[in-house]
Amino acid sequence: MRGKRLRIIRTIGLRIAVIPILLCMLVIIGNALGHLTPATVNPSSAVPGLPAAKPTPFWHSVYASFVAIGTLHWGTSPEITRDLVLRSLEISTILTFGSLFVAALIGIPCGILAALKPRNPIWQAVSAFSVLLGQVPPSDMAVILIFTFCLGWHLIPLTDGWGTFGDAILPIMTVACFNIGYMVKYTEAGMREVMQRSFITAARARGAGTAGVVVRHALRPALTGLLTFFGPQTPMTLFCTVIAEQAFAIPGIGTMLGIKVTTYGAPAFGSGTTLSVTLFIFGMFIMVLNLLIDIAYLWLNPLAD
CATH class of the missing domain: 1.10.3720.10 (MetI-like)
Incomplete structure (x- = not known):
């Protein structure tokens, strides 16, 4: 029984240590995808005679995404957005x-x-x-x-x-x-x-x-x-x-993110912020659920003794 408890504690520690690294990777990937302009993805969509839209510098967008995640603010009204995010997470949970x-x-x-x-x-x-x-x-x-x-x-x-x-x-x-x-x-x-x-x-x-x-x-x-x-x-x-x-x-949370994109328009901190925050929220949700599943598996598995 003691060995099972130690194994559960070790599993929790390893999962918690890996979660921040994976979430940072999701933020960077989200910015890399959101950093692309329509003309970059599809050159035929560029309008002749008009200069191509210049995206926000990539690492500035990454920094802005972490700021948005830390403050729960990536819309035009920080108080409404914060309450909206927390309420949406509660409902989805x-x-x-x-x-x-x-x-x-x-x-x-x-x-x-x-x-x-x-x-x-x-x-x-x-x-x-x-x-x-x-x-x-x-x-x-x-x-x-x-x-x-x-x-x-x-x-x-x-x-x-x-x-x-x-x-x-x-x-x-x-x-x-x-x-x-x-x-x-x-x-x-x-x-x-x-x-x-x-x-x-x-x-x-x-x-x-x-x-x-x-x-x-x-x-x-x-x-x-x-x-x-x-x-x-x-x-x-x-x-x-x-x-x-x-x-x-x-x-x-899914409806909230859709409303955010269609109602407020472009994110406040750059084109990659909304996608990064979306990946962050869904990634955190999935990782927490998998952590609970791993703990339940170790508790149910008789070989863990």
Whole structure:
């Protein structure tokens, strides 16, 4: 147990030490991309007889991006922009973690039951339906949920924006449906593999029931494969969150960045600032989620002892 704690602490330290380096690289890459003018990317777009637009010096733009990130100010009004950024991050965090929680709450039990009852037609149908559910794009899923629960059954009122608990139900379900299928299949595959191991046979020989075997012995090692999958799946979950924000007119981080570009126009500190701040925010979000996944993997993995 002590070795597991030391390994978790070492993993947290290494991840935290690497995060600032990766974020600085994202800022520099964002400035390099935003530093390009339309005439540089596509020479045919240059207007004859007019001088080409000269971009802000590159390293000055990099410095301005770090200033913008540190002050949460890259618009025309620093106070409004700061409140907008913090509020948008809060909403996107609720949507992302809420959707993962709902997907786990539905997908993991269904995967366990599908693995324990492989010949049951009901759980075979649930497993197959979960796969089809994960293939529906989030934009289409949002339309399906709106027509079903709002316009068809009238169970949830159709609102515009964010403010009540009811406003979060359909967006969270939109993102959760994308991950439920993966959770069901990975949990089912992991549980089937674990249930065939020798320590499960030994636990049953000692008189443990099915529920006790699953909860005490099989669940933790069965979920390690699911956590391994969700490392690279995190960016897709965040992307689905942005789509859900656009579909339901929620002022999350994706909507906020779109409003910033279309309403305020050019960034205050140069053409690369908005792109750099966008990459910084999404990069920080993904790195924090992956850090939590790594910690959960070390805690669940029995070999970490």
